[in-house]
Amino acid sequence: MECRQANVLIHEYLDGDLDELSNQHLQIHLQGCEACRRKLHEFQLAVVYVQSTSHVHVSADFTARVLAQLPTPTKASQFSKWLRHHPFLAAAAVFLVLMTGSLTASWFETDDTLQVSSSNLDKLKIDKERNVVIVPSDVTIEGDLVVRNGSVEVQGQVQGNVVAIEGKVFKASTAQIAGEAESIEAIFDWIWYEMKNIGNDLLPVTP
Amino acid sequence: MEFVEKRLMERAKRGDRDAFAELIEIYKDKIFQLAYRMVGNRQEAEDIAQETFLRVYANLQTYDESYKFSTWIYRIATNLCIDRGRKKRPDFSLDEQVEGTEGLDWYSRLSSSDKTPEEKVVTQELQETVQQALDQLAPKYRSIMILRYIEDLSLQEISDVLKLPVSTIKTRIHRGREALRGRLQFR
Numbered sequence: 261m262e263c264r265q266a267n268v269l270i271h272e273y274l275d276g277d278l279d280e281l282s283n284q285h286l287q288i289h290l291q292g293c294e295a296c297r298r299k300l301h302e303f304q305l306a307v308v309y310v311q312s313t314s315h316v317h318v319s320a321d322f323t324a325r326v327l328a329q330l331p332t333p334t335k336a337s338q339f340s341k342w343l344r345h346h347p348f349l350a351a352a353a354v355f356l357v358l359m360t361g362s363l364t365a366s367w368f369e370t371d372d373t374l375q376v377s378s379s380n381l382d383k384l385k386i387d388k389e390r391n392v393v394i395v396p397s398d399v400t401i402e403g404d405l406v407v408r409n410g411s412v413e414v415q416g417q418v419q420g421n422v423v424a425i426e427g428k429v430f431k432a433s434t435a436q437i438a439g440e441a442e443s444i445e446a447i448f449d450w451i452w453y454e455m456k457n458i459g460n461d462l463l464p465v466t467p
Numbered sequence: 468m469e470f471v472e473k474r475l476m477e478r479a480k481r482g483d484r485d486a487f488a489e490l491i492e493i494y495k496d497k498i499f500q501l502a503y504r505m506v507g508n509r510q511e512a513e514d515i516a517q518e519t520f521l522r523v524y525a526n527l528q529t530y531d532e533s534y535k536f537s538t539w540i541y542r543i544a545t546n547l548c549i550d551r552g553r554k555k556r557p558d559f560s561l562d563e564q565v566e567g568t569e570g571l572d573w574y575s576r577l578s579s580s581d582k583t584p585e586e587k588v589v590t591q592e593l594q595e596t597v598q599q600a601l602d603q604l605a606p607k608y609r610s611i612m613i614l615r616y617i618e619d620l621s622l623q624e625i626s627d628v629l630k631l632p633v634s635t636i637k638t639r640i641h642r643g644r645e646a647l648r649g650r651l652q653f654r
């Protein structure tokens with residue numbers, strides 16, 4: 261075997277790719293060739309040097325600094341986070357709301373105005389007369405679209421869930437919704453929807 | 468680990484910042500390490516690591532879940548490092564001429580087992596020499612050598628991160644080893 265050929269095998273050997281037969285050929289060459297033996301050893305050393313570089317650590321306030329730069333969270337996500345941290349309180353709150361018999365009172369700031377939560381508000385069209393939020397056919401909305409006190413008409417694409425609280429979700433034939441489309445027609449359902457999400461989060465998903 | 472990351476991703480996707488903070492905690496040192504070895508400078512490496520996590524956050528909704536999270540984040544970080552290096556190219560070539568002239572007898576230094584008072588200095592010097600040898604590699608080789616030998620990724624994982632065939636990764640590792648051997652100037 262020539263040294264050039266041996267060099268190819270040396271690299272394969274270092275990658276753990278060498279089959280038994282080629283390995284034998286290489287060993288025979290190495291026994292008779294000092295230069296290739298040296299080379300193999302130097303490759304191994306180069307790798308050890310790179311591996312031995314000390315592990316560097318990022319500064320202690322790194323995570324806090326990144327978090328401080330994130331965009332402010334939406335109402336819906338703040339609410340679901342609150343529920344996640346206080347599941348028992350949330351259950352108690354549902355109970356309390358039922359007991360007082362006033363489903364619409366004081367749980368949310370209750371007004372009947374149309375509310376929209378989306379990261380792409382500028383791309384949405386709003387039909388005030390019909391109280392409908394429209395995702396036009398040439399538009400892609402990133403993330404969830406949540407509408408309260410109105411309906412949603414999806415003609416274009418939504419990359420998250422579409423939720424209409426106290427309203428309906430209408431899908432045009434051109435609509436593409438990556439997540440789920442849900443209409444929630446009472447506050448109680450809305451709470452149930454959030455609770456269900458928490459459940460999803462706690463239960464392992466079977467692949 | 469993969470399962471934990473998947474759950475954290477799903478929570479982060481729904482706007483849960485605590486979940487995102489946990490993902491940062493898991494990956495911050497790995498990503499910083501990659502950036503530091505790519506650019507050779509703490510401040511710049513922190514900027515790149517920070518930018519990596521901000522991009523991850525901005526793209527959570529479009530994340531393709533058939534990818535491993537680690538593959539995705541390494542890909543974002545590697546691309547940022549290579550872009551950064553491209554802008555700074557003239558500085559690098561100036562350094563090369565100076566550093567290339569050094570001939571250091573690392574082999575004998577490492578193999579001598581006596582502990583000298585200068586041992587710490589020698590270790591420090593070795594670190595710098597390895598960093599210089601890495602700096603002198605072209606970014607497409609440097610990134611692969613770092614992913615393979617510092618981040619400890621398999622050839623298949625590197626192929627996923629860079630979206631290049633395993634055969635290409637192997638060829639570059641071979642060339643990378645040849646170049647490092649030359650740069651470290653063993654005797």
Ligand SMILES: [Zn+2]
Pocket residue numbers: 262263266289293295296
């Ligand atoms: Zn030979």
